[in-house]
Amino acid sequence: MSESQSEGFRAIRSPNLVDQVADHLTEAIIAGRFIPGERLSEVGLARALGVSRAPIREAARLLESRGLLVSQPRRGFFVRALDAGELEDIFDLRLCLERHAMEHLAHACSAEALRALHRQVEVLCEAAASGSESRRIEEDLAFHRMMIAAVGNRRLLKGFDDLAHELRLCITLITKTHEDPDTIADCHHLLLDALASGDPARCREAIDYHIGVARDYVVRGVVESRAETLAH
Amino acid sequence: MSESQSEGFRAIRSPNLVDQVADHLTEAIIAGRFIPGERLSEVGLARALGVSRAPIREAARLLESRGLLVSQPRRGFFVRALDAGELEDIFDLRLCLERHAMEHLAHACSAEALRALHRQVEVLCEAAASGSESRRIEEDLAFHRMMIAAVGNRRLLKGFDDLAHELRLCITLITKTHEDPDTIADCHHLLLDALASGDPARCREAIDYHIGVARDYVVRGVVESRAETLAH
DNA sequence: CGATTGCCGACTGTCGACAGTTTGCCAGGT
DNA sequence: ACCTGGCAAACTGTCGACAGTCGGCAATCG
Numbered sequence: 001m002s003e004s005q006s007e008g009f010r011a012i013r014s015p016n017l018v019d020q021v022a023d024h025l026t027e028a029i030i031a032g033r034f035i036p037g038e039r040l041s042e043v044g045l046a047r048a049l050g051v052s053r054a055p056i057r058e059a060a061r062l063l064e065s066r067g068l069l070v071s072q073p074r075r076g077f078f079v080r081a082l083d084a085g086e087l088e089d090i091f092d093l094r095l096c097l098e099r100h101a102m103e104h105l106a107h108a109c110s111a112e113a114l115r116a117l118h119r120q121v122e123v124l125c126e127a128a129a130s131g132s133e134s135r136r137i138e139e140d141l142a143f144h145r146m147m148i149a150a151v152g153n154r155r156l157l158k159g160f161d162d163l164a165h166e167l168r169l170c171i172t173l174i175t176k177t178h179e180d181p182d183t184i185a186d187c188h189h190l191l192l193d194a195l196a197s198g199d200p201a202r203c204r205e206a207i208d209y210h211i212g213v214a215r216d217y218v219v220r221g222v223v224e225s226r227a228e229t230l231a232h
Numbered sequence: 233m234s235e236s237q238s239e240g241f242r243a244i245r246s247p248n249l250v251d252q253v254a255d256h257l258t259e260a261i262i263a264g265r266f267i268p269g270e271r272l273s274e275v276g277l278a279r280a281l282g283v284s285r286a287p288i289r290e291a292a293r294l295l296e297s298r299g300l301l302v303s304q305p306r307r308g309f310f311v312r313a314l315d316a317g318e319l320e321d322i323f324d325l326r327l328c329l330e331r332h333a334m335e336h337l338a339h340a341c342s343a344e345a346l347r348a349l350h351r352q353v354e355v356l357c358e359a360a361a362s363g364s365e366s367r368r369i370e371e372d373l374a375f376h377r378m379m380i381a382a383v384g385n386r387r388l389l390k391g392f393d394d395l396a397h398e399l400r401l402c403i404t405l406i407t408k409t410h411e412d413p414d415t416i417a418d419c420h421h422l423l424l425d426a427l428a429s430g431d432p433a434r435c436r437e438a439i440d441y442h443i444g445v446a447r448d449y450v451v452r453g454v455v456e457s458r459a460e461t462l463a464h
Numbered sequence: 465c466g467a468t469t470g471c472c473g474a475c476t477g478t479c480g481a482c483a484g485t486t487t488g489c490c491a492g493g494t
Numbered sequence: 495a496c497c498t499g500g501c502a503a504a505c506t507g508t509c510g511a512c513a514g515t516c517g518g519c520a521a522t523c524g
Contacts, residue, residue, distance in 0.1 A: 016305055017478070042506070052479045053506090054286065061290055065297030067387075073248055074485060074506060089385045092332075096388065100328035153321045155299075155398075156328065159391060166387075249508075274476070284509045285476090306476060306515060 017051055021059035024049065026165065029068050029079055032172040036081035040069070067166045082170060087222065090166050091215040097160050098211060101148045102195065102203040109195050113150040117195075120146055121188045128181040136179070137171055143188060174221025187213065249283055253291035256281065258397065261300050261311055264404040268313035272301070299398045314402060319454065322398050323447040329392050330443060333380045334427065334435040341427050345382040349427075352378055353420045360413040368411070369403055375420060406453025419445065 025045075028034060040060065046053045060077045063069040069077045082090075105113075124139040141164050148160045187210060194206035257277075260266060272292065278285045292309045295301040301309045314322075337345075356371040373396050380392045419442060426438035 041504090043504085054478060057506090058290065058293055061293045062297070065294070075487095076506065086387075089387045092385050093387045093391065096328060096332035100324075100331070153324050155318075155321045155325045155395075159325065163387075273474090275474090286508060289476090307517095308476065 017055040018058045018062070021045075021049060021051065021055050022062050025059060025063055026066075026068060029063075030165075030168045030172055034079045036079050036173075038079045039075075040077045040079065042076065066162050068169060080166075080169060082166075082173070084219070084222070087170060087219060088215075090163065090170060091211060091218070094160075094163055094167070095208065095211045097148065097156060097163065098144065098207050099204055101151050101156065102191070102207045103200045104151045105147070105195055106198055106200040106203040109150060109198075113146075114192065114196060117143065117146060117150075117192055121185060121192065124188065125181045125185045128179065128184050131178070133178075136184075137168070140184075141167065147191075170218050170222070174218060174225050249287040250290045250294070253277075253281060253283065253287050254294050257291060257295055258298075258300060261295075262397075262400045262404055266311045268311055268405075270311045271307075272309045272311065274308065298394050300401060312398075312401060314398075314405070316451070316454070319402060319451060320447075322395065322402065323443060323450070326392075326395055326399070327440065327443045329380065329388060329395065330376065330439050331436055333383050333388065334423070334439045335432045336383045337379070337427055338430055338432040338435040341382065341430075345378075346424065346428060349375065349378060349382075349424055353417060353424065356420065357413045357417045360411065360416050363410070365410075368416075369400070372416075373399065379423075402450050402454070406450060406457050 034040070042053045042056050042060075045056050049056070060069055060071070064071050064077065068080055070080055071077050120139070120143045124136070124143055127135040127139040130136075145157070145160060145164065149157050151157075191206050191210055194203045197203075266272070274285045274288050274292075277288050281288070292301055292303070296303050296309065300312055302312055303309050352371070352375045356368070356375055359367040359371040362368075377389070377392060377396065381389050383389075423438050423442055426435045429435075
């Protein structure tokens with residue numbers, strides 16, 4: 001009876017100030033609108049966003065747990081600055097999570113999940129062809145997220161989501177380069193073929209290669225970006 | 233020159249109210265002093281701890297990011313209640329992280345780290361012999377933490393630390409059973425021998441077995457505990 | 465008698481304010 | 495020229511208070 005009125009409705013998103021602030025800050029950081037290592041003034045942000053300090057602080061805590069900010073007691077919050085070592089760490093952990101997902105899916109991937117992943121690759125290629133770097137990155141992350149979600153372990157997924165924020169942070173550091181849609185498609189179809197084969201060893205090999213490429217891409221980008229900065 | 237004065241010193245722990253509250257709450261939750269699913273009253277906690285609500289809220293956010301609490305908008309914070317599925321997820325993620333660590337250490341474990349791990353097993357056995365269940369658990373976790381720390385990836389370690397809190401949460405659910413110190417020693421020496429052999433496959437096998445045993449131990453404990461509750 | 469509606473208490477979300485600390489700066493001494 | 499000490503501004507940590515919201519209970523209506 002009460003069901004009759006709940007069709008086609010979706011719970012309205014509570015206008016939670018904390019979440020809004022967190023989204024704003026996340027977007028600003030990922031867009032590179034802050035210098036890495038920059039100190040965030042609570043009062044400054046509060047004034048800029050037209051809210052009090054309490055939501056700012058809670059949002060900052062949230063971003064700290066996601067690795068986008070670091071806090072020093074009595075000093076405040078700072079935008080996370082990544083050095084080469086941390087970059088390696090991030091990709092190493094990514095490898096850890098995605099390997100696990102791939103090996104799990106090797107012998108437990110539903111046909112439907114595989115189809116959905118195929119569709120997502122198409123979306124990704126489309127985004128790559130559109131020329132929008134940010135869209136390409138989001139759809140790429142969405143593909144990997146979808147893959148990990150297929151495992152059905154929410155904690156694994158949460159780990160990836162946190163990592164994804166840091167990955168975006170890495171990517172903001174690098175000079176933008178266009179990547180060929182065909183290459184991207186091949187790269188991801190390799191993963192899907194490995195999954196379809198059901199061979200764990202092949203899956204592992206495929207994801208190792210895939211993430212190795214991504215890591216080299218980012219590391220090289222950061223090096224170039226840094227060289228550029230020095231030349232400047 | 234400034235280096236000469238920083239030896240043997242450790243930063244003074246700021247009497248941060250938030251951290252103190254977080255520690256208090258963590259301890260209380262892990263000790264099982266709250267019913268899983270119980271609602272935490274901010275004002276109640278604030279009064280009980282003699283502080284205002286702001287530090288309580290921030291500490292609660294911290295514990296939420298660690299998976300000890302869950303928050304519902306406009307409703308507040310609740311103690312995390314784990315069902316069987318989440319338990320599986322936790323151990324699956326643990327397997328993911330520790331496999332990665334073991335495989336990494338298989339071909340990159342310093343002799344010193346190995347010695348430290350051996351010493352820790354001794355400490356663990358001592359704790360087991362002492363009969364204190366909580367000490368045994370802490371030393372066991374300390375061993376695994378030490379192993380993961382040896383990889384040198386701080387993000388991996390952070391992932392494990394978060395997971396460790398949830399593992400403690402699992403363990404509070406089970407009825408306490410005494411475990412033989414010798415069995416524990418064997419169990420961990422198996423890991424160390426695998427590491428010393430430098431064979432990745434053997435390492436993987438060893439950690440799979442080890443965590444499988446731990447998972448069965450906890451799952452069985454929870455089932456028994458639940459049966460006990462039903463009988464009661 | 466069952467379902468619905470309006471009200472009440474308790475609680476969370478948010479705010480402005482105060483106290484203690486950190487930081488940058490300038491004067492003074494070596 | 496360098497280091498030291500102290501001062502002032504700005505900031506963070508913490509607090510108490512107010513407004514909006516949620517859950518439960520009783521009164522009302524079918």
